[in-house]
Amino acid sequence: MAKQMDRRIIGDLADNGVDFITSVPCKQLAGVIEVLDQTPAIRHMPSNKEDEGMGLCAGAYMGGMRPAIFMQNTALGVVMNSLATLIQFYQIPLPMLISYRGEVGEPVACQVEMALHTKAILNQLQIPTYHFHTPGDADELPGILNHAQMCRKPVAILTDASFWRAAA
Amino acid sequence: MIRHDVLKTLIPVISDQMVVCNIGAPSQELFSLDDQPTNFYMLGTMGLASSIGFGLATAQAKPVIAIDGDGSILTNMATLATIANNPRSNFTLLIIDNGSYGSTGDQPTYAGARTSLAAVARACGCESVVEVSAKDTAGAVSAALQADEMTVIVSKCDSGNVPAPVIGMNPITIRERFMAAVAG
Numbered sequence: 001m002a003k004q005m006d007r008r009i010i011g012d013l014a015d016n017g018v019d020f021i022t023s024v025p026c027k028q029l030a031g032v033i034e035v036l037d038q039t040p041a042i043r044h045m046p047s048n049k050e051d052e053g054m055g056l057c058a059g060a061y062m063g064g065m066r067p068a069i070f071m072q073n074t075a076l077g078v079v080m081n082s083l084a085t086l087i088q089f090y091q092i093p094l095p096m097l098i099s100y101r102g103e104v105g106e107p108v109a110c111q112v113e114m115a116l117h118t119k120a121i122l123n124q125l126q127i128p129t130y131h132f133h134t135p136g137d138a139d140e141l142p143g144i145l146n147h148a149q150m151c152r153k154p155v156a157i158l159t160d161a162s163f164w165r166a167a168a
Numbered sequence: 169m170i171r172h173d174v175l176k177t178l179i180p181v182i183s184d185q186m187v188v189c190n191i192g193a194p195s196q197e198l199f200s201l202d203d204q205p206t207n208f209y210m211l212g213t214m215g216l217a218s219s220i221g222f223g224l225a226t227a228q229a230k231p232v233i234a235i236d237g238d239g240s241i242l243t244n245m246a247t248l249a250t251i252a253n254n255p256r257s258n259f260t261l262l263i264i265d266n267g268s269y270g271s272t273g274d275q276p277t278y279a280g281a282r283t284s285l286a287a288v289a290r291a292c293g294c295e296s297v298v299e300v301s302a303k304d305t306a307g308a309v310s311a312a313l314q315a316d317e318m319t320v321i322v323s324k325c326d327s328g329n330v331p332a333p334v335i336g337m338n339p340i341t342i343r344e345r346f347m348a349a350v351a352g
Contacts, residue, residue, distance in 0.1 A: 020227065045226065045254055048246035055216030056250070058186070059223020062208065062347050085212030090343045
């Protein structure tokens, strides 16, 4: 069941001009994906794997659309090459709304393993990274989306369990 | 006929069309044969030519031809399901299937053995799928451009490469001139 926060995030993306989103689902992103599918202004094309999604986004961008991707932090293990050799090398702006699994409140122990590497990978790739831990952190989203377009880079928005639990 | 021969026969058909070309030898050979602003060369990222081309076809109305290879389709085979389930009539996927990883020393792929990429594309839900010989490829691409239907073409050709220099063009230049051609 979508929350007000899910509607607000999709609203901010649409207001920024994002009109193409690809996704690989996560339970924490179920609400935003539900709202996305009710938002005709944004074309939603689910991917089977996140590196495929990076390809779709690169193509959509070159065709004049403004893409974004929704994915889980575990997918950073999948997309490193695509981020470095496609999105960064060709300077394609790409907001990545990432479900940050494995933080406090996580019920699945295995998720902690990739949580330990998440910020290190993003740091190693020199990707601007923003961590939404409390609902107020989402106030930064419009600015982050502008920043991605301005610097033509991928940016990571990590949304953890505390953020989603506290969000109305 | 090897890939280079197929590309040569394709030039009159694709020269002024939007082309997204696979990493390595295919891009290098196309660049040497007929560099055009309408060509997007992949300098890295194996496997994503078909996804990039499909994203481009989704975003705008001009015809788009993605030139992919059997090895790279095998790397990103699930994108055939994405393509099949969101069909775009302006998209043509040309899989040059020489049964080998051409850019890395012609090691055999499974597509050259028991796996049929045409059958995989059909099983994924692609409706118009044709498998053609190397010499019939240009005709098939020409027909696909005229048809008001998304087409997947599997072009069966021989393994082998023609020496072509590495593309020295800056990736931003490749992207910007390609985007200007797309928008123009």
